[in-house]
Amino acid sequence: MKAKEEATVVASETSGRFGKKKIIIAAAGAFLLLGGGGGAYAVMGGSAQAEGHGEQAAAADHAEAGDGESESAEAEFVDVPPMVVNLRSADGAARFIKLHFMLVPASADKAEGIKIKLPLILDAYQPFLRELRPEDLAGSAAVYRIKEEMLVRAGDVLGRGQVKDVLIQDLIQQ
Incomplete structure (x- = not known):
């Protein structure tokens, strides 16, 4: 059975x-x-x-x-020379980021003012970029956050509404 x-x-x-x-x-x-x-x-x-x-x-x-x-x-973009900045890492290893970007002025006549104040803009970007950790650069949302923060800092230096956008050309982490 x-x-x-x-x-x-x-x-x-x-x-x-x-x-x-x-x-x-x-x-x-x-x-x-x-x-x-x-x-x-x-x-x-x-x-x-x-x-x-x-x-x-x-x-x-x-x-x-x-x-x-x-x-x-063509004159509406302000090309910023590539920046190499060391990153903050928890393990103490040397990590770097190479960043090449362009700034888009709100109007074509504001491009010259941006070029004149470019050293001040780069000086405002340095502390922010140096505080980034390698984990902060993971994922596609990281690029968006970096662009937004760079746009805010450019607005702080130049005045609100002077820079319309930040176009990231290269973002390389080493």
Whole structure:
């Protein structure tokens, strides 16, 4: 009798290649994977198409405007020479950060004022950058926090509203 019960249990477990639970889990995983992929494609694909059309229109506007306007667009960025700063580390090991960034003035006429006060801006950035720890630079949110802090410090030196954005070109941790 016992052999008959074991044979029934084995037969029911191996009745198909996959059990019902495994089929349900696989179907749910496939649904989530396809749904997530489709949603990501819709979000990324839709915004890329809209940006593409906007960039084409902007390029056409610049082509019609002439060369005088494109030269002023180039002057709107203040390139800051790369900075190398040592980081604070808990283990006492030598850690460094190399940072190359550009400042975007609120208007083109404010770019010259930023260039003149650039040493003061760099002096304001030094203590902040030296207090960073290697853990503070982990993840994509770290770059956002660094940009925001640099923007606040530039505003403290130059006055609020003088710098519109900080564009980080290189951020290398060693």
